[in-house]
Amino acid sequence: MLTTRFSLTPLAMAVALVTSSFTGAVIAQEADTGNAEIFSPSALEEVVVVGRLQSVAASLVDERLELPYSADFLGFEAISRAGDSDVGSALRRVTGVTLIDNKFIYIRGLGERYSNVTVNGAAVPSPDLARSVIPLDLFPASIVESLKVQKSWGPDLPANFGGGAIDIRTRNVPSGPVAAISIGTGFNSESDDGLSYPDSGSSALPGALRSAISRYQGDLSQTNIYDVENDSGNAVTREQAEGIQRDLILSLNRNVAISQGSLDRDRDIKVDLGNAWDVADELVLGASISGAYDEDYRNKNQTKRSIGSPETNFAEVERTVHEERTTLAFVLGAEYAQDHSVQLSHYNIQNDSDEARITTSFSNDNPVVDNSPDRNYATRMEERELVLSQIKGSHRLGNFAPLTALEMLSLDWFYSDAEATTDIPNATSFIGSLDRNTAEPTPYISKSSSSGQFEFLSLKDSVESWGGKFSLPVDLSGRELNLSGGWWNSDKTREYYGYTANVGTLSTVGTPASVFSDGSIANPANSFDISMGSGFGNESYVAAQKIGAVFGEVDFRVSEEWRLTAGARWEEYQQAVLPVNLLDFTGVFNQQLINALKDPKQTFAVQNDDIYSSIALTYSGVDLLAANEFQLRFSVSETVVRPDLRELADVAYIDPELSVRVFGNPRLKSTEVRNYDLRSEFYYDGGDNFTVSLFYKDLQLPIEQVEGAGSDDDTVLRYINGDSGEVYGIEFEGLKTLPAGLFMSGNVTLSDSEITITTNNEVTNTDRRLTGHSKYVVNASLGYDSPNEQHSASLLYNVSGERIFFAGTSGNDDAFEQPFGSLDLIYNYYPTEHISVKVKLGNLLNAKREFEQKNSSGQNVVILEQEVGTSFGLDLSWKY
Template sequence: MLTKQFARKQLSLAVALATTGMVSNAIAQEAVPEQSEQFSPSSLEEVVVVGRLQSVAASLDDERLELPYSADFLGFEAISRAGDSTIGAALRRVTGVTLVDNKFIYIRGLGERYSNVTVNGAAVPSPDLARSVIPLDLFPSSIVESLKVQKSWGPELPANFGGGAIDIRTRSVPSGPVASVSIGKGMNTESKDGLAHLDNSGSMPQAIKDAIGRYKGDLTSSNIYDIEVAEGNAITRDEAEQIQRNLILSLNRKVAMSQDSLDRDRDLKVDLGNAWDVSDALVLGASVSAAYDDEYRNKDQTKRSIGSPETSFSESQRTVYEERKTIAVVLGAEYADDNSVQLSHYLIKNHQDEARYTEGYSNNNQVSDDRPDVDYVTRKEERELELTQISGSHRLGEFSPLSALEMLSLDWFYSDAQATTEVPSGASFVGTIDRTTDPETPFISQSASSGQFAFLSLEDNVESWGGRAELPIDIDGRELVVSGGWWNSEKSREYLGYTVNVGTNATVGTPQSVFSDDRINDLNNTFDITLGTGFGNESYVAGQKIGAFFGGLDFRMTEEWRVTVGARWEEYQQAVLPVNLLDFTGVFNQQLAQQLQDPDQTFAIQNDDIYSSFALTYSGYNFLASEEFQVRFSVSETVVRPDLRELADVAYIDPELSVRVFGNPALESTQIRNFDLRGEFYYEGGDNFTVSLFYKDLELPIEQVEGAGSDDDTVLTYLNGDSGEIYGIEFEGLKTLPAGLFLSGNVTVSDSEITITTNNEVTNTERRLTGHSKYVVNASLGYDSPDEKHSASLLYNVSSERIFFAGTSGNDDAFEQPFGSLDVIYNYYPTETLSLKVKVSNLLDSSREFEQQNSSGTNVKILEQDVGRSIGLNLSWKY
């Protein structure tokens, strides 16, 4: 049996390929290579929260000014003021950033694959089934101290850099006693009533697991009979049939749905901490925090086929329950102000439970017949991220043997993380309703897959470690900072999926009546069970290893001029191997081994290169009426590599939009040249203004395009374009107004172009990049009362239409339409310890819409999804 144990052998093969780059040697290995023993997250200095957006903005200005490369920051208090519950929602406020699916960040018009996300400088795994990047809705904003979005590359960052690099910097130990409690309630206007369904908990039944091995993946009654007889067991045909029926009975078939009222949103946060002076030089600190929230959301969808939207479409009622739990423990020690060590542990759990009922028509089932196809779907998904990090920050100081080395500092980090996702129960039943005879009772489809049960498992492990040393040197009153360090990560991923199909010849009835225990136990009724994926292989294992050394010189030539140069040597090794869980003959693995011997194989890659950067900064005073200003120019060369999911020769369903996606093992990395010119102007009272020009030249950009599918079904895949470019201008500012008002916001205006001549299927060989928006606007009008008891904000966020996927076969590109989000937040502080917050989101009641023009010139709204307005009330007490 090709079980999970055997899959782990293939996982070790993938890791070996990624680690050694020697295909022939890796095939012989059967154990995961020994992991490195070093890794750690970078330490954070404490940020003192002083209570208002203007103050927080001023506290982060110093760090932005000191960096030689362009970056934007978002502090905890600004996030809290905006009422953003997740990191993804908070990042919408950053210049040039758009949020997609409430999970993924697009920076400067480049998709999520062009964004590199770290936590305290460390690589972390992703529990997302559809992407290798981290879904940012997973992280609650309550654990964040600040967010850093770096838009021009420096050698301390991984070379995998496109639009920008996001570093989630978690909260450090407190400097004194901390205690806070927060409770909240909320609701969504589209989610008052929704689909309630019976419990679909559980996992793949043990009986099914055992039968897969015993009967070699063939669960037909005839094969069960043959194997039992071959092993000398006396058995009749009816007894073999009953064994098969018992396997069907072991499956959870509780998918009955009904319209019911939905519970309101809830959230609870608790934070406790303190610091203790052990001696004059030694301080210890600790904190523990926990957060819980849950919500129901209706995400009803309408889909239309591009070829015949009037006759081929579907309407889906979708209700999704989501629950998040977070526990964070932080321990820290500081000695003599020059040495600090911090240990952090985070456990984040996310549970989703979905019920979906769909009615639709197709070219094979005309509207005029009034016999819509129906689909009952229940799906449970459990995501978990466990992250442990230890970091240190040290300066030689009084321990230095030489006075010239007193300012030598070292920061280091180690991180070990595991992300898992389980779909222990995903059931789908298909049928038809004949409204000409019976408008209510469905006919379950008579096919080999009338009922389909999916079981998926993802395990992503990442170990990462690194460090950085820095030494300032005085040269005739001018400062030269010499720095260097190392950065490593090792990743293994296992994605396994089974699909169990149950067929029947029954006709009239709902899923729960057709697939009832009594009917299944009656051998006069026809039922069958088979194993398969439905649309191709969906399991794979992968390994990835990155090792890097970097160095740089930062020279302040004069008080005004500063030049920074750096380089990074990075070695990248990766392997992605498909897994056939139903191969009991060994043929699949023999063929895979032969393919791995081919010099042109695409399963494993290994390369190394040197990536360099140059930055020139001019600082001055009293220009454009500013108190202080900086102008920076930077240029760098980076790379964006395909993620593991895009390279895997497997297929999967994107759970958010319910479309099929196929990987492409032939994808190549994108080489990028980055140019950035930025001017920053700072004024009295915290006012500031920033303008940036940027240009990126892309070689072999990766694009998501429409794949080969039917007119009734959207299929997506990936390919490399020939070349591409993106360029634009960004404006950002904060302005204090009379009467306690202030205005902040940012605008990005940009354009892009990609050329694809190597694929004859693509309709537009020259167009904008997938995911690119020509403009992004984030604006906030804030108010702080003179007595500091009231504050309010009006927040607006919108981006122009962007290409969702590139059209093929004469169909135009599909565009996601602008989503204008208008939010209002009000805070009331009756005492120094109590606060009350009210937030209303999506006041404009915008919905997600996708449009595509077909080959006949008709503009089709291929997908619509409701969002609704949300209202939240939160009460907090803080010591």
């Protein structure tokens, strides 16, 4: 956790902003000019998975048919069969869904900011440093009951809706005794040997350095230390001031010597226990506890090339990431007379990532012919944690109803309290070179004021969410009318604090381990210096967000075939995002911020409310295309997509997945979306089904990620609003039973998009596809179940067309991520009713991630490629 002092309390100010009338007078009143401290900071059902995939799909057909809006569902049996370990991996099987960075979901070609994610209907915080949308790899598949992806909007969903809404529905209490244990191992073809560095435990911002930042007001130069100490009555010499500075450098954890060696195999273990008890007449109690742990090592080596001169400006990146994931889940529930149920759930999910990286590069200033490449070293520990507590209830009046007409009145409600934190206790980077012209290559550390950088980051994202929905079916002369309505609220605060300590030196021969060793730093003959700041502007910000909504809906069965659904949602949205300068001890930055907030045109805080509506028409019948049942549904809705908190923050940050720098834009505006959806569904005997969907989305002021100004060999990204955009396409999905225990399932999405940008003269293509959009997405699987139910297998293929990674500027074309075709094979063997063995082969085609961009000369350049490798996994499970 980070502790600092500065002359404003930004979190309190942000909260005040979103709860006030947003007038300059109120803002001025909330400013605190005094110093203030800121402390930054279920069980498995008793099921043996041997049934065919069509039976799994059939278990969710009823809900899909009942819902008046287009939605796709994925049950835990299908997730288990596909061998997906987390929610992100599972969702890439859903029609029109693309998984990006193994974390974020693009639905119908729209980026993650256009998708809304809830857990059991509640808003949840995000531990991701680069986005405030939650990374879906954080949720293990072991806690999931089902996944719901709604693609046409209804008023019971948050109005922040573009591509779709994802609801992660966690496991309920078991209906009987459950005991299960699973252990597994595995490896990756590209991850036999890799990089590592000493594990020295926590190395957060040292207390000595934290105190020095306050005492010397952010200026750690020898001259300032000398002046401050002498002005305070502590007579020190220049040499003593230098000694104080060296002690500050010694307080940093420099035990980051990167070495090459063999990597451990993957390993995982899962345990589930639970039971249900009849404690009284019609009263049942249930409880479960589950835990999971897994870890793996992956080489994510990259090759980077400059768009301007790829033959002379390029870099080879050796990169190894070690991940550890731990999950603990506890569920307690009670049910009375099947009319009333209450469930309390608690989840603690931790995901730690440790990365070591060595980058070897050439540039125009350091050409290949000199044979002395630049050589940079970096380490990064990222600790993510999500603590989520929820209580939910479902009630039907039944016999307690005062009137017969109210017997079917039902109420569902929830309350959720969650906190996500991310700490980077010490991310280091060192710049240097490697002279290959000697008998033994000689490493150097560059002579610079920032030869070594030590970065300390802390994020705390807290969300309190609550809501409820009532529903009352009414019989109107044999025609069913369902009246429903409810409320939904979310209060969110986010604190993001970062310090960067720069250590400069003139003593350069050697690696970081030798140049920055204790002996080298303590030696007065060697020159060292320390300063604070990243050089890229503000690193910190605070934010607060409040959403309050009420909604209502009328669902009327006009006839046996026709159904009309209409509803509206009133939603009030308040948000403030304030940059923070942790090194401002003069008050100048804070006073400038206060003055800016008084401006009527200020963009730091917004408050608005609006009404969003939808209408859906459904036709149900039989015998069309020989189907036992078919549905045709059409819906129209108006929604909004608001900028991500991080996109609005006037700060610079590093996207950790691809190591590119990103700048926020406080002038971003919300995107207004009009959604049209037409879907036809056909259901046959044995679970066979077929669906065709058409969709169209009209966007005003869509948010785009574009290339920003940076050095020739450093990609920099930023965000802007386009003028208008549209997305349209067609989706096919289905499942077909074949002879000999075989069956096929899959989906295909064909779509296109267009965005117009006329207000930004730097963008090369003012008319093009939307950033992140793929023209096609294909998911296909071939499955087999043996007649004796002892063997099952699935061959799974997933691919999406090229998508724009970022929009090109200054004559350079847009950068495209190339298609990544993933072919996986999963085999399950059930020797007994209780024991199963699973074998999974991932990325059999050994595909790589590749990004291409055409430069102003028309040359197509692979600006980035990253290894993925083929993975092998083996799991042994026992279930009671």
